[in-house]
Amino acid sequence: MNEHDDAPRLLRIGSGQGFWGDDLEAPVRQVEGGPLDYLMMDYLAEVTMSIMQKQRSRNPEAGYARDFIPLMERIFPRIVEGGVRVVTNAGGVNPLGCGEALVAAGRAAGVAGRARVGVVTGDDLKDRLPELVRSGHELRNMETGEPIETILDRVESANAYIGAGPIVRALQGGADVIVTGRSTDTALTYAPMMHEFGWAEDDWDRLAHGVVAGHINECGAQASGGNALVDWWTIPAMEAVGFPIIEARADGTFVVTKHPGTGGRISRPVVSEQLLYEMGDPSEYITPDVVADFTSLALEEVGPDRVRVTGVKGRPATDFLKVSVAYEDGYKAVGTLVYAWPDAAAKARASARILRERLERLGLRFDEVRVELVGWDSTHGHLAGPPPADLPEVELRVAVRGRDRAAVERFTRELAPLVLTGSPSVTGFAGGRPRVQEIMAYWPALIRKEAVQPHLDVQVLEV
Amino acid sequence: MVTIQLVHLAHARSGDKGDTANVGVIAYEADDYPLLRHALTAERVKAHFGDLVKGDVERFELPNLQALNFLLHGALGGGGTVSLMTDAQGKVFSTALLRMEIEVPAEVAERAEGRGRVPAGFDPDRPIPIPGAP
Numbered sequence: 182m183n184e185h186d187d188a189p190r191l192l193r194i195g196s197g198q199g200f201w202g203d204d205l206e207a208p209v210r211q212v213e214g215g216p217l218d219y220l221m222m223d224y225l226a227e228v229t230m231s232i233m234q235k236q237r238s239r240n241p242e243a244g245y246a247r248d249f250i251p252l253m254e255r256i257f258p259r260i261v262e263g264g265v266r267v268v269t270n271a272g273g274v275n276p277l278g279c280g281e282a283l284v285a286a287g288r289a290a291g292v293a294g295r296a297r298v299g300v301v302t303g304d305d306l307k308d309r310l311p312e313l314v315r316s317g318h319e320l321r322n323m324e325t326g327e328p329i330e331t332i333l334d335r336v337e338s339a340n341a342y343i344g345a346g347p348i349v350r351a352l353q354g355g356a357d358v359i360v361t362g363r364s365t366d367t368a369l370t371y372a373p374m375m376h377e378f379g380w381a382e383d384d385w386d387r388l389a390h391g392v393v394a395g396h397i398n399e400c401g402a403q404a405s406g407g408n409a410l411v412d413w414w415t416i417p418a419m420e421a422v423g424f425p426i427i428e429a430r431a432d433g434t435f436v437v438t439k440h441p442g443t444g445g446r447i448s449r450p451v452v453s454e455q456l457l458y459e460m461g462d463p464s465e466y467i468t469p470d471v472v473a474d475f476t477s478l479a480l481e482e483v484g485p486d487r488v489r490v491t492g493v494k495g496r497p498a499t500d501f502l503k504v505s506v507a508y509e510d511g512y513k514a515v516g517t518l519v520y521a522w523p524d525a526a527a528k529a530r531a532s533a534r535i536l537r538e539r540l541e542r543l544g545l546r547f548d549e550v551r552v553e554l555v556g557w558d559s560t561h562g563h564l565a566g567p568p569p570a571d572l573p574e575v576e577l578r579v580a581v582r583g584r585d586r587a588a589v590e591r592f593t594r595e596l597a598p599l600v601l602t603g604s605p606s607v608t609g610f611a612g613g614r615p616r617v618q619e620i621m622a623y624w625p626a627l628i629r630k631e632a633v634q635p636h637l638d639v640q641v642l643e644v
Numbered sequence: 645m646v647t648i649q650l651v652h653l654a655h656a657r658s659g660d661k662g663d664t665a666n667v668g669v670i671a672y673e674a675d676d677y678p679l680l681r682h683a684l685t686a687e688r689v690k691a692h693f694g695d696l697v698k699g700d701v702e703r704f705e706l707p708n709l710q711a712l713n714f715l716l717h718g719a720l721g722g723g724g725t726v727s728l729m730t731d732a733q734g735k736v737f738s739t740a741l742l743r744m745e746i747e748v749p750a751e752v753a754e755r756a757e758g759r760g761r762v763p764a765g766f767d768p769d770r771p772i773p774i775p776g777a778p
Contacts, residue, residue, distance in 0.1 A: 227662075228725050324662055410738065411655040411670075414762050417772040444774055450655065450670060453709045457668025459659035460713050463706050476706050485775070510726060551721070551728040559730040561740045562696045580728035623662060623724045 192377050194370050194394070195426040198222040198269075199401025201229055201246050207401060207424045208252060212259050214440035217426065218377075220260070221369040222269040223399045224249065230363060231507030231621040233273035234307070234338035242282075244275030245360075250282045253358070257290035261357070268348060268369045272360040274307075274338060276300050279360045280642055287358075287644035296644040299356025301347040303637035304363045306339040306504060306628075313632060320504060320626040329626065335508040337621055341633045342503045344469030346382075348372035354641045363505065365468055367395025370427060378431040382470070389473035389495025390433030392466060397437055397455055397490075398425055404437065404455040405486075406445030411454065418444025423486075434491045436483065447486040467503075469630075472496040501627040510622035511548065512589040513582040516596040517555070519609030520575050526568035528604035529554050529577040535603050536579060539595055547583040547592075554578070576609065582620065589617050645747045652756040653748070654680060656738035663723035664699075665734030667741045670711040672759060676752065677710040683746040689714055692744045714741070 195217045197208035201224040211220055224246040237244030249271035260267060272279040280300035287296050306313065310333065314320065320329040340363035349372050351359045361369075371391025374380065380387050397404045404425040406416040423443025429435040437447055456475060460466075463475040477494035520529040533552040540550070553559035555576035557568045568575070581592045593615040600607055650669070653676050658667040669684065671677040690701040699717030706713060720734050721727035731737070742760070 324664075408657075410657065411672075414766050414768075415772065418774045418777075420771075421774075442774065442777065450672075453670050453711060454655065454657040454668070456709060457666070457670070457706075457711060457713055458657050459661060460666050460668055460704075461661060461715065463704050463713055476704075476708055479708060513725075513728060515728070549721070549728055553730055555730065560736045561743065563694060564692075564696070564740050564743050578730065582726070582728055618725075621725050622722075623726075625662060 190431065192219070192374060192429045193217050193426055194219040194221060194373055194398065194429065196221055196398035196401050196404070196424045198224060199399065199403060200224065200226055203401050205248065205252060209256060210421070210440070210443065211424055211426070212256050212263065212265055214423065214443060217263070217265050219373045220265055220267045221398055222249070222267065222271060223366045223369060224269065224271045225273065225363060225366070227505060227623050228507065228621060230274055230338045230340050230505060233275070234507070237275055242278050245273040245279035246271040249279065250286050253283055254286040254290045257287050257292050257296070261292045261295050266352070266373065267358040268373060269359070270361045270364045270366070270369060272300065272362045274305060274340070274362060276302050276360050276362045277640070280640070283358060283360060284642050284644050293644055296357045297355050298642040298644060299351030299354060299359040300640045300642065301343070301351060301359065301361040301364065301637065303347070303633065304341045304343045304361070306341055306633070307336060310336060310339055313628070318628055318632055320506070320628060323625040323627065329506070329624065332508040332624060335510070337507045337509055339504060339506040341628060342469060342505065343633065343637060344368050345372035345375055347637045347639050349376045350639045351641065352376040354639060356641050366399035367392050367468055368470070370395035370398045371470070374429050383497065385471050385495030385497060386493065387433035388471035389493040390435065390490065392468050392471060392473040393456070393475065393478055393490055393493050394427040394429060394435050396466070397452060398427055400455060400458060401425070402445060403458065404452055405439050405447050406451055409446070409451045409454055411450040416446045420444060433493070434489065437488045437490065438486055447488055449480050449482050449488055452480060452488045467499060469498060469502055471498050500630055502630055502633055504626045504628050506624035506626060507621045508624060510620045511582060511584040512586045512617050513580060513620055514589050514593050514615040514617050515578065515580040516593065516615035517609065518577045518596065518599060518607050520577060520604065521606040521608065522571070522573045525572045525575040525606070526554055526557055528606060529575050532599050532603035532607070533577055533579060536595060536599060540592060543591065545588040545591055546585065547581045547588060549582045551580045552577070586617065593617060646750050646753045647745050647747055648753045648756060649742065650744045650746055651739070651742035651760040652758070654742065655760065656742055658734050658736065658738035660720055660723060660734040663718055663720050665716045665719040665737045667714045667716065667737050668711055669714070669741060670709060674710045677707065679748060679752065680712060681705065684712055686714070689741065689744070692741065693719070696740070
């Protein structure tokens, strides 16, 4: 069957970033490499919001993905001329600041008067937390069941994962670039589908298709050959990898593909790997807008680098939004030294023992001290078996964690002395003393939708 | 029956949610999915990981993808930025599971031999061209 038989209209939604720090050339390749209607860019991971909140506390104009702005300045003329719309959660904890910077970037790029920036706010619950708790929202930790009162005075950021609604409103308001805070990663892809195809909010099966499309797009090249384990040594030209593009149809079904002439691979097994990434119960993939059943979908290879997705079933959305709270939870530091042959592993382990005993003699208390030998057991633990007798070299990695900053600080001064006071054949301390890092712990919770949704706001700014 | 490593029968990807790692295991051949379903029980996977997984192991089936998804609770040393692990986000629990040894019929083992590992003669320094590119 010709895959285009019943497809009068295709909507092309490309993925441009899979996380804050992803390939900066990818969005450029997406808008220059072939036809595209929308470019989605995901910048937010669980820990990102707290990092941005910290930046904003030092500089009120910060708190969003800074490198999104020069990127947009670069591609603004192209997207305006090509009619490509951009949807991103680069706004972090300061979507309005990001939107204003974007307006300035658009003017600098010469598109003044020719583009509109939509800004979605209202997901940020940090300042509302005490009031929410007082009015009966328990915000218990979804993993441990603990009430949020135990950490309320240490909260660094708190954001509700919001759905497609406000993005659709911004698109209806004529925005060409939409900047949000903690929108779900998947909504960045299916909001344009809802808008363009006019899907109803209770069209569960179509929305569920959109969610699957969003899950494929949200990690960038991880759906087009990046980090793919299956036959990875045969995947072509990863140096010029094409990020995934969803070619969606009004009935929800879609084809995953990429621009011609780009590297990477889109195949059934590669897409399957991405579908399983960060998967919980696959029959209940919960989003603000629909619960999607990933066990119902069908994948079919319909051409080179073309995988078709059909049959996704959806169920009504729940009454809750997920909330991501980040709170200060002590300090940690990580340091490394390299030990050379012969008997590299034995030397590294002996030095680790000496270090531990010194920390103990100093009376330093930690919640955890972890010793890994990179090159032997740091990733697979005991499954790696005993260290090979003739291991050429190994990196000793020692990490500590605790509430007492002074203790963690002192640990960072105990590593270097091992060079002259521990096992022999040691090197690799050129990086200097380890850095003390503040730990931002993650507190997942649920909140009733009505506590958040009336606060969601959409502004449209003229460039 | 003979014993082979899972790496020859399946590929995998893992990720994290808090202190839980997930591992999705995908059979290379659809024919092998029932075999994996039989061999990779939650109990056996839990036993394979031993003290690397502090909590329970849950299993979900995705016959449509010839895949199983495992949730390894308490596997990430607290998860996120709390964890002191190199693999704090569980990115390579996938291949740790592929180390598991399972019993398969001799003909399956014969067919799977070498699968999942870089073939002899592979040169990592040689670029791989785009098919059909000039």
